Amino acid sequence: MFNKHLIPDAQNLSEGKALNIKVADYDFLITKYEGKLLAYENLCPHQNKQLNWSSTEAVDEDGDYLKCHHHGALFSPRDGSCITGPCQGGQLKKVTIGMEKGNCYLLLA
Numbered sequence: 812m813f814n815k816h817l818i819p820d821a822q823n824l825s826e827g828k829a830l831n832i833k834v835a836d837y838d839f840l841i842t843k844y845e846g847k848l849l850a851y852e853n854l855c856p857h858q859n860k861q862l863n864w865s866s867t868e869a870v871d872e873d874g875d876y877l878k879c880h881h882h883g884a885l886f887s888p889r890d891g892s893c894i895t896g897p898c899q900g901g902q903l904k905k906v907t908i909g910m911e912k913g914n915c916y917l918l919l920a
C-alpha cells in the first residue's frame with residue numbers, strides 16, 4: 812500500500828532541472844531524464860545531507876547530473892548512482908512515481 816503525494820508542476824519540469832518536494836520530514840528530488848520523471852530521496856549517501864541547500868540547484872552546471880553541493884558528488888539522473896565524488900559507487904534511494912488523471916504523484920510505502 813502506497814501513500815500518494817502530488818508533485819506540483821511535474822509536467823512542466825525541463826530536462827536538466829530538479830524539483831524539491833517535502834513530505835512530512837522527508838525531502839525528495841524530482842528530475843526528468845530522457846522524457847521520464849524520476850524521484851530520489853534528497854539524501855547524499857556520503858554524509859546523509861541534502862544535495863542542495865537554500866537556493867542552490869541539485870544539478871550540475873550543465874544539467875547533466877544531480878549534484879551534491881557539499882563535496883561535489885555527481886549522480887546519474889537515470890538511476891541515482893554516484894559516478895564521481897567521495898561516495899562513488901553509492902546510490903541515491905529511488906522513489907516510485909505514479910500517474911493518475913494527468914497528475915504525477917510520489918508513491919511512498
Ligand code: FES
Pocket residue numbers: 855856857858859860879880881882883884896897898
Ligand atoms: S555530503 Fe554529499 S558529497 Fe559529501
